[in-house]
Amino acid sequence: MFAFLLNGQSVTVRDDGSLLDYLRDVAGLTAAKNGCGEGACGACMVLVDGKATRACLLTLAKAAGKKIVTVEGLSGREKEVYAWAFAEAGAVQCGFCTPGMVISAKGLLDRNPDPSPAEVKKALHGNVCRCTGYVKIERAVLMAARALRENQEIPVDGKYRLGDRMPRIDAREKVLGTAEYVDDMRVDGMLFAAVLRSPSARAYIRRIDVAAARALPGVEAVITANDIPGRRHQGHIIPDWPAFIAEGEETRYIGDALAAVAAVSKAVAKAAVQLIKVEYEERKPVTTPREALAEGAPSIHPRGNLLAKTVLKRGNAAAAIAKAKYVVTQRYMTPPTEHAFLEPESALAVPEADGTLTVYTSGQNVYDDHHGIVSLLGVEDSRVRIISRMVGGGFGGKEDLSVQHHAALLAWHAGKPVKLTLSRQESIQVHPKRHAMEMEFTLACDENGLFTAMKADILADTGAYASLGGPVLQRACTHAAGPYQIENVDITGLGLYTNNPPAGAFRGFGVTQSCFAMETNINILAGKVGLSPWKIRFRNAIEPGKVLPNGQVADAGTALKETLLAVRDVFASNPAAGIACAMKNSGLGVGVPDTGRAKIQVQNGKAVILTGAACMGQGLATVMIQILCETAGLDCQDVDVHVPDTAITPNAGTSTASRQTLFTGEAVRQAALKLKADLKENGLGELDGREYYGEYTGVTDPMGSDKPNPVSHVAYGYATHVVILDEAGKVARVVAAHDVGKAINPTSLEGQIEGGVVMGLGYALTEDFPLRDGVPMVKFGTLGLFRAGGVPPIEVVIVEKNPADLAYGAKGVGEITAIPIAPAVAGAYLRRDGRIRTKLPLETTAYRK
Missing domain, CATH: 1.10.150.120 ([2Fe-2S]-binding domain)
Structure with missing residues (x-):
């Protein structure tokens, strides 16, 4: 006692x-x-x-x-x-x-x-x-x-x-602590789930014996691949990820599921999983893209080991490089990294009396979850409802199915509510990471430092499954030449399957990697030309009306030069400062259908915003309220926001690609304009029961378009970061200037930038994700995450210059915040000791010997 x-x-x-x-x-x-x-x-x-x-x-x-x-x-x-x-x-x-x-x-x-x-x-x-x-x-x-x-x-x-x-x-x-996350939920009769995963990164599964687990008192359901009534393979674009590996198949990574259990307690569920007997043959995993490319390499998928290839060519890069005054060529390596969102993945599936299934999730789009679960169960859309609870961080790591489908399958079979929450170590092993990349970048300029050509070859490790590896590779390539005026580009990217944990969406979406290479090359080239790192960037910076390396004409809201001017003095006055620029798209772009949707319903004297857009910490709900109030002339006390719910809220797409403030924000504005018209003749209370719908679709051109100036994305944000080192070689200060279009909520905007800066510092200096035969060799505490005491002062400079009416001129900022920091840190060390660092996390620094 x-x-x-x-x-x-x-x-x-x-x-x-x-x-x-x-x-x-x-x-x-x-x-x-x-x-x-x-x-x-x-x-x-x-x-x-x-x-x-x-x-x-x-x-x-x-x-x-x-x-x-x-x-x-x-x-x-x-x-x-x-x-x-x-x-x-x-x-x-x-x-x-x-x-x-x-x-x-x-x-x-x-x-x-x-x-x-x-x-x-x-x-x-x-x-x-x-x-x-x-x-x-x-x-x-x-x-x-x-x-x-x-x-x-x-x-x-x-x-x-x-x-x-x-x-x-x-x-x-x-x-x-009253906000409800999925793992905070309790319902009557709830069972607890546990999943048996692969014994190694690559193993041939001969037999899965679940008899002992089924016989354990307290166990109410045990399922394997044989118990899936619908489509076993899932995936955003390519359905190559099986919910369970079946007997007679190979596992592709350490997180592959073999069986799942639902029991009356967590302890019983874990004990049951340990009773499942697996007969298998361990096989040598393919752990690098170059191994995957090698002749005779085992095929990880039936279609081979090449997931995707992206090519972007304009002009004649080879000829321009051959006649350039100065040329720099370097090879770069960046590691996989872990999202480390604070809330491990969790889902609760509840069978309803009418035979339907309600699943509570914490993902980045309830409709993505709905699509996967419906296809897995093989039922009509109306048989499954997805409701979002609070999302404890995502950064791209909660776009794929991780626990939602297993909880749903178990609840479907058991006929009782089932909750599945990953342990932190399971989370580290299961969900997709940032892509490791190997890159060779060449940058050329004339005698005045004007860029004439760039060439890049990018090799990306997409791990065991596609996830969003194809689009990530595209963004790495379409942004590889940076926010500069370069007429001749030749960029090729390959994404390869390996037996490592899958790689998918992560804040920066491939641009963190290619920006590190490009911006470091610029610093080296500046030294050859005899220009300061600031001046060579300003001389080549994109301007409104000029053409980006991908062919898109920069719009009137382009403010890269303004961000450079905002940091000019602080950079010039600090000889131990590094600088880097970045661009990042808002929206999916490249011809992919992309729509934000919202409704406004007047309920009991309040205007309620209904949208499926996930708020995972970026403050979207508050921004939508501000847009509604500005448009319709209401007070914030008169407005509420409904949680994402596939039965009630329209599909606004995934919270990804820095798109929701622009796309769903504009949808809210369109709906609010209709409400405003009715408010001219009525009070809000007199409109009870009325509904107003708004949507915005971004129209872009696909990759490979033959247009002279294709529209790759509906908007770009731009940024310049300066990192200043102290005498000991530690980061003493960061100044982050961002072209945001319009700051809907400056406090939230600053918070996004500060968070992205710290995440970028970790990527540059301390975070790593070592693997041994495809198995992560880390725990949460050894990931190298920055803590409060290690964070330097961060100064945020907000640049607003966008005359567009679209979402009041706002551009997404969530992803770009983490992109320029690593090359800025590398540039600071280059100026400090003259050493070119081409691998992340950076070596021989005050943080890592």
């Missing part, structure tokens, strides 16, 4: 176990989140006798006799202060880490009511945030400290329109 105080109440438990499991599964206190289960992320922080402690590492026996406080146990005054401070500062994005941050903040402020910024950083060392970049979290803690210390009155929400710093509408619930 173990007794302790929990939020002021006496608690006695009989059996030992994890404190976190007790809080969540027994006490029903879900503010403490299970982000990693290994004490590395801090999402499960609680106070133990006043000290911030990771609940996942504390047993009930060790908690005996102690005072435990969770976010639910804060005083009313504390809840109001923390909710206000974190919302006002913009410290909340996906929100999964936020209650843990609040606990660490309280632990600090209880013993030190007036901390310094350095003390705040130190107190947050045990907490990881993948979204915000920590800047606004630290500000929120200092704001909360002052409010508590001086007994400040908490301001009442004001009125907000376009361009105002409106706090996120979901911030309070996320701060206080």
Whole structure:
């Protein structure tokens, strides 16, 4: 028996176990989140006798006799202060880490009511945030400290329109832990799932014996490939990813599923999985694209090992390179990297009385999930409904099916609700990563430093399955020459299957890799010409009316030069500064159908926005409210947003390609214009029951178009980043200037940029994803993620220059924020020691020897 105080109440438990499991599964206190289960992320922080402690590492026996406080146990005054401070500062994005941050903040402020910024950083060392970049979290803690210390009155929400710093509408619930993520959900009769995965990256499966698992008391369903009633193979574009590997087939990576179990408890489900016997023959995996290309290499898929080839040619690059004054050729290597979103994948499938199935998910598009599950079950669309709960980060890593389909299949067979949540290590093994790439880039210029040609060959490791490897390769190629005026380009990209974990969408979508190569080549070329890295970029920068390397004519909203001018002085005054530019598309582009959709329904005196667009931390719901209020003249208190739901909300496409603010934002604007017309003659309350629909479709030209100037994408954002090193060789400051078109919500925009900068610093300096025979050799705690104490000051410069009416001129910013940082860091080290670094993470730095 173990007794302790929990939020002021006496608690006695009989059996030992994890404190976190007790809080969540027994006490029903879900503010403490299970982000990693290994004490590395801090999402499960609680106070133990006043000290911030990771609940996942504390047993009930060790908690005996102690005072435990969770976010639910804060005083009313504390809840109001923390909710206000974190919302006002913009410290909340996906929100999964936020209650843990609040606990660490309280632990600090209880013993030190007036901390310094350095003390705040130190107190947050045990907490990881993948979204915000920590800047606004630290500000929120200092704001909360002052409010508590001086007994400040908490301001009442004001009125907000376009361009105002409106706090996120979901911030309070996320701060206080009442926002519901899928793994927080409990329903009557719910079963728990576990999945048996491949014994190695490449194994021939002879036999799968599930008899012992089925016989285990408490097990209610065991399924394999034989139990799939519909289409077994799934995939966004190419259906090459089987929900289960069948007997007589080879596994293609360590995350392949062989069988799944649903049982009355997590423990029974895990025990049942261990009872499944697999007879297999281990085979040598193919672990590099060059191995996959080699003659006689085993075919990972029936169609061979080449997933995709992208070619982009304009002019005559070979001739221009041959006669150029200066030429630089370098080979570059970038690794796979892990998204490390704080919320591991989770899904809950619930059979309904009418024979339909409702699946609660945390993915990046409920309609993608719906399409996959319907085809897997072999049923009509109306038989499956997908509803999104809060999404604890994504960055592209939650676009593919990971748990949704297995939970649905188990629930379909068991006839009971089934929840499947991945452990952190399963998540690391299962979901797609950023593509590793090997690249050779050549850049040529004349005697004045004007670029005359560039040539690139890109080899991408797409891993075991296609996912979005084809489009990622396209973006790496279409953006490879950067935001410059270059008439002659010759770019070829190959994407190869291997037995590594799949690679797919990840913030930057292939451009993080090719930008690192191109921008580093520019720095080397600048030295040959005798120009500063800033001047050679400004001299070649794209301007409105000029032609991009992919042939598209830059529009009037193009502001790359303005971002360069914004950082000119800071770069010129710091000899240890590096600089890099980037461009990134908004929308899918290249001829792919792409539509944002939204409805506005007037319900009980409120205008409710309905859209299937996923809000995964980027603040989309708040932005849509601001667009509606600006267009229709309403106050934000008169507006609400419905969660994505395939039964109610229209398909607005995936939250990817920095597209939702532009595409679905414009759809909301179109619907709001119709509402505005009716409001001229009626009050909002008089329009109850009315519905207004809006949509926007971006029309672009396909790859390989024979047009002289094809429209590759409907919009591009541009950015220039400057990284300054200190005397010890560590990053002392980052200045990030972004052409955003129009800042709908500056606070959210800054938060996106700060978060992307920190993610980019990790990519440049500390993050790696080592593999051995296709198996990840990392845990969450060894990924190399930046923590608060390692983040330098970040200055965000917002450039607004876009006369377009489309979404009030807004451009997507989510992806571009992470792109220019790695080459800017490499450029800073090049200026510091003269060494050209061509591999990420960068070697021989203060971060990595």
